[in-house]
Amino acid sequence: MKPIQVGLLGIGTVGSGVFNVLRRNQEEIRRRAGRGIEIAMVADLDVERARSVAGSSVQVVNDARAVIANPDIDIVVELIGGYGVAKALVLEAIAAGKHVVTANKALLAVHGTEIFAAASAKGVMVAFEAAVAGGIPIIKALREGLTANRIQWIAGIINGTTNFILSEMRDKGLDFDVVLKEAQRLGYAEADPTFDIEGVDAAHKATIMSAIAFGIPVQFDKAYVEGITKLAAADIRYAEQLGYRIKLLGIAKRREGGVELRVHPSLVPSKRLIANVEGAMNAVVVQADAVGTTLYYGKGAGSEPTASAVIADLVDIARLAAADPEHRVPHLAFQPNTLDEARDALPVLPMAEVVTSYYLRLRVADEAGVLAKVTGLLAGAGISIDAVLQREADEVGGEGATHTDLIILTHDTREGTMNEAIAQMQALPTVLGPIVRVRKEELN
């Protein structure tokens, strides 16, 4: 069988990885796929650099549309990123009857419904293993490995930059700003790190996983997104003393009557495997009714780990491109004609309806009766307390300090109820600074 012909749009970090891995492992990949995979054409604005990566046997152009228009190309790999030109090109490639492989989580989380519909109508595949958790084959695991299961929840460390920062904050006892600068210097954080540190990138990935897990459409606009910029070294230290680590988790959880879809820092019991995922590594925990808990761990970014996922998609497509569309795995795991009904039955719940437990840190005046007042207020709101940690004033503020930290862990509570309770506690004259709230996930 003739090698399948691939066109690459963008040959930066990931594109170079795809090129290098395909070249290095071509024999091994052909022995698996039963068919060669050949990059025949590359489009990149920087034609010179592209040529230096791709070599002289590959046609290099600066116009992505020339790749899409090439009738010899079977699969277009979109590695440009973002919502803008990438969206137009993906839709044009589909319209031209090309299969598409993309690592673009932002595009799929926001415009997935439109893109998958276009692909289904045209009878082509859009594959995106590289869009979530880089080299970890989590899309395949969720979509094919766990088909027997009703998935209950997914919780993942799916952004390497923030996990690196949190690991460093814990290891070195440093505050967020300091570690962010170090991460930028080391290349673990971008010059503009907003999408990572504010949780947007993780929310894109959690959105895609929620669709595949529950059979609902991608609904990024309904996701709750909170980053790690407000975490202090003190919170990480207190959490540690209570037996927890703080991780930025992307969570998708099935509840009676709806789905929780949220990204925020979370306390996780230190003894859980996922709490011990350090540095820029990723991991996803899946809880499902038949299999129970499974976990998938690996590199979530980088040139060759991401290329590993892109090429796995190329092989899948190479195998199925000549078969009829009805034998393919649906883009979002479930048959597309069932998604809308599922969305109505299982809407994404507003954040106020989320139920979880909480870590609260209150800076309070070091005087009698403060704890009684605060706990009385929580009791009045029906919020039950799991543990309290009160520091001595001099531990927190130094010799002669007049304030101290009060740490409270609660049992499960509705977020809306907690919001009101926090507002009331904040109004107490003995509560001195803004109350810090970090959600807590037992993940059992």
Next chain:
Amino acid sequence: MKPIQVGLLGIGTVGSGVFNVLRRNQEEIRRRAGRGIEIAMVADLDVERARSVAGSSVQVVNDARAVIANPDIDIVVELIGGYGVAKALVLEAIAAGKHVVTANKALLAVHGTEIFAAASAKGVMVAFEAAVAGGIPIIKALREGLTANRIQWIAGIINGTTNFILSEMRDKGLDFDVVLKEAQRLGYAEADPTFDIEGVDAAHKATIMSAIAFGIPVQFDKAYVEGITKLAAADIRYAEQLGYRIKLLGIAKRREGGVELRVHPSLVPSKRLIANVEGAMNAVVVQADAVGTTLYYGKGAGSEPTASAVIADLVDIARLAAADPEHRVPHLAFQPNTLDEARDALPVLPMAEVVTSYYLRLRVADEAGVLAKVTGLLAGAGISIDAVLQREADEVGGEGATHTDLIILTHDTREGTMNEAIAQMQALPTVLGPIVRVRKEELN
């Protein structure tokens, strides 16, 4: 499309799980597969019990051959186990043109070459996700998720019984025999636990993974197999003091000129995720050239976890049964006509050729010069020492004791060289009991 018709051979623990999960999640599974999956017929020697599980809508027989002979059955699920009748039935099902799903690692590790060849010749699929690590979709990950990679090594906790026993030995400081009895009482170990505790079950699974990882045939007869029965609580304690846990690992490693295939207790650095996999859980670490290290964790046995894997295979087959065979994933990941050549290029190395590092425990007389003698002997053999732990005599043997334990960690050494060195040390008059040797894997 008409539901695909499944016949079950054996409806014990796993068979009941398949039945229950298919019934409970039938809507969800149909929404994914695009096609129903129906158990139409069950064969079990205990017809009464089978009927009580399967209900009245399913035909229950006591003759497995009646299922195979039924022209309406598309897929035969073999859940009998063992090499005997199961082998005959699987081959008969293939000859009758049925696809086969099996959880039978013993059968595939020993007779896989014959079975897969028969299936290829007949144009049917033999799927076996449930044969390795139960509910963890590790076969799919290796075979499809990591297709881009040259896999370097796999190391797995792939036997829940032994991991439960080792976890208990560590937690409670008890010796093997005591914990085995407890495990049998709790149902974590069988009445005859030989296959588990002697490492045979893990070796079956490691053999299957080695084939898929390296593109070689299954060669169980070449595997080195060592169980956990000789481990003492003291070894687990000493390992802990040196920063290691002891786990029974199934290892398949690519080396220059060959493959290591071995199962034995191994020291693993405590900080590795896999060292923290406790109780009856399974985990597999895969090191591959593009993606780096990935890890897959979950339940390795049990009714519904295993059923989860069986049903995932049923869905895969339901999707591809009507497509032509060339679009299928090869049974052992690589095109079958390439396996023999790969075996010649990459033979399974004899154990004496394995290279690893070692933990040695010597019971020695508490007198001057013993350490010098032992280390001199190792130096003479060209074995370099990484760490030494010498206990005070009274810590080991109590007040007034005349013997003590000498623990040595070595750097990488050929197993054959180590065998000779151990024989020489054993011959020293100051070495009092049999030397304990546990291999050490850094897994980085």
